[in-house]
Amino acid sequence: MTDEPQGLTDEEVAEQEGEELPDREAMSLVNLNAAAPINAAAALNVLSDNSAAGASATQTTPITQTT
Amino acid sequence: MGVRRTAASVVAMGTLAVWAAPAMAAGSTTNGTNTVDAITTTGSPTSQLFALQVTSQRGQDNAQNTAWAYAHDCTGCRSVAVAFQVDFEVGPMSQSTPQNLGLAENYQCTGCVSYAYAYQDVVPVAHPITLNAPEQAQLNDIASRAQQLASSGQTPAQMDPVFKQLAAELQTDVANDVRLLNSNQAGTSWKGAQLPGFLLSGFNFASADLSNANLEQAQLRGTNLSGANLSGAHLSGANLSGANLSGANLTGANLSGANLSGANERGATFG
Numbered sequence: 001m002t003d004e005p006q007g008l009t010d011e012e013v014a015e016q017e018g019e020e021l022p023d024r025e026a027m028s029l030v031n032l033n034a035a036a037p038i039n040a041a042a043a044l045n046v047l048s049d050n051s052a053a054g055a056s057a058t059q060t061t062p063i064t065q066t067t
Numbered sequence: 068m069g070v071r072r073t074a075a076s077v078v079a080m081g082t083l084a085v086w087a088a089p090a091m092a093a094g095s096t097t098n099g100t101n102t103v104d105a106i107t108t109t110g111s112p113t114s115q116l117f118a119l120q121v122t123s124q125r126g127q128d129n130a131q132n133t134a135w136a137y138a139h140d141c142t143g144c145r146s147v148a149v150a151f152q153v154d155f156e157v158g159p160m161s162q163s164t165p166q167n168l169g170l171a172e173n174y175q176c177t178g179c180v181s182y183a184y185a186y187q188d189v190v191p192v193a194h195p196i197t198l199n200a201p202e203q204a205q206l207n208d209i210a211s212r213a214q215q216l217a218s219s220g221q222t223p224a225q226m227d228p229v230f231k232q233l234a235a236e237l238q239t240d241v242a243n244d245v246r247l248l249n250s251n252q253a254g255t256s257w258k259g260a261q262l263p264g265f266l267l268s269g270f271n272f273a274s275a276d277l278s279n280a281n282l283e284q285a286q287l288r289g290t291n292l293s294g295a296n297l298s299g300a301h302l303s304g305a306n307l308s309g310a311n312l313s314g315a316n317l318t319g320a321n322l323s324g325a326n327l328s329g330a331n332e333r334g335a336t337f338g
Contacts, residue, residue: 037164041169043181046173056230058167
């Protein structure tokens with residue numbers, strides 16, 4: 001006679017760690033193999049007197065970046 | 068070409084990682100590449116350039132938007148480069164690496180001003196988009212104001228917030244254009260939206276919030292506006308023939324010159 005398989009006790013279940021999956025809709029939006037938008041700005045005054053340099057860059061993507 | 072790259076500028080460009088060597092011409096706009104170069108020196112002391120590009124990319128998005136302002140070997144030169152790009156990513160993308168870069172440099176200058184601003188709006192869409200005439204007119208208006216600002220003689224600190232406002236306006240307008248690909252707008256909010264001359268005939272705006280929206284000269288023939296909030300809306304010159312306005316709130320709306328022939332105004336509130 002073999003032992004009946006035993007289920008997990010309530011205590012054992014409570015010890016398990018888990019995380020809820022995101023909604024299906026959220027997962028379905030991730031359809032990119034690579035998303036790496038680049039946004040950069042730089043302003044320089046080199047060997048210059050009384051001069052003004054200014055630079056900005058704004059990028060709105062599903063990943064928004066501002067510099 | 069008369070343009071010298073300093074060690075500092077090379078280092079700076081290095082920090083931009085993938086800065087494409089800008090063409091030495093005033094700028095170029097090809098499919099997916101929008102480049103604005105404002106380069107000044109003694110004898111050619113002023114360059115104030117703006118360009119707006121709308122591009123569509125499929126599969127892989129490698130769009131580039133660059134603004135480069137460079138003044139060198141000069142006294143009192145002024146270089147302003149501003150590049151706006153709307154980048155529609157059409158359908159599924161295997162790769163999205165759009166680049167948006169701004170660089171301003173004064174080299175061996177006295178009293179020079181260099182300003183660069185790059186704005187790139189990357190917009191995923193399911194299907195290709197063609198902007199219609201009223202939508203294109205909005206973008207043209209933004210471009211006109213941006214060019215005027217670039218040529219205004221203002222300092223970088225003065226121009227920068229205004230260019231960012233124009234960029235935000237462009238983003239809103241483009242977002243609205245994308246939203247209006249769906250003619251069923253029942254219950255949606257268009258409060259204060261700028262939709263002058265827009266082609267909205269046959270749309271369903273039932274119970275939508277269009278309060279204070281600008282709908283001047285808009286085409287709204289047969290549009291369902293039942294229960295919509297149009298209070299304070301600007302509807303002068305709009306064509307509302309055959310529209311359903313039953314139960315709509317038109318308090319304070321400007322209807323001068325609007326065509327209401329055949330419109331159902333039962334229960335609508337005017338005042």
